[in-house]
Amino acid sequence: MVSDMPERDTEGYLIEPADWNENVAKALAESENIQLTDDHWDVVHFMRDFYEENQIAADARYVIKHLAERVGKDAQKKLSQLFPYGYVQQACKIAGMRRPRAWSTG
Numbered sequence: 001m002v003s004d005m006p007e008r009d010t011e012g013y014l015i016e017p018a019d020w021n022e023n024v025a026k027a028l029a030e031s032e033n034i035q036l037t038d039d040h041w042d043v044v045h046f047m048r049d050f051y052e053e054n055q056i057a058a059d060a061r062y063v064i065k066h067l068a069e070r071v072g073k074d075a076q077k078k079l080s081q082l083f084p085y086g087y088v089q090q091a092c093k094i095a096g097m098r099r100p101r102a103w104s105t106g
Contacts, residue, residue: 013092013099017051020096028094032085040082040094043067047095057097060087 005027006019012031014020025044029036036044046066050058060079067075083090088100 009099011093011099014096015098017096017098020048024096025094028096032090032094034083034090034094036094037082039078042070043079043082043091044095047091047097051095051097057092057095057100060091063087063091 006024007015009015012028014024026036029040034040043063043066046063047058050062064075064079067078071078079087079091083094092100
């Protein structure tokens with residue numbers, strides 16, 4: 001576990017996305033009972049890049065579009081397999097996003 005875990009809100013999301021790093025992601029994934037694979041990292045890094053460019057968390061539809069380039073038409077199913085408790089609940093948290101407000105979760 002990360003000894004200097006950045007400050008999180010009551011639901012476990014980072015208060016400041018800039019405090020994220022891969023060790024934080026590993027600790028957050030562990031707390032969600034997820035063992036990060038290359039596919040998880042692909043999604044997480046896409047989300048981080050999107051955040052860097054746009055200063056907002058990527059809506060699930062952008063992540064699904066990104067995944068579709070690798071896995072084809074089963075991208076939405078793949079995202080659900082990677083993060084079984086939901087895109088917002090797990091992917092956004094592990095990628096170090098603040099808890100997204102109401103928008104499509106895919």
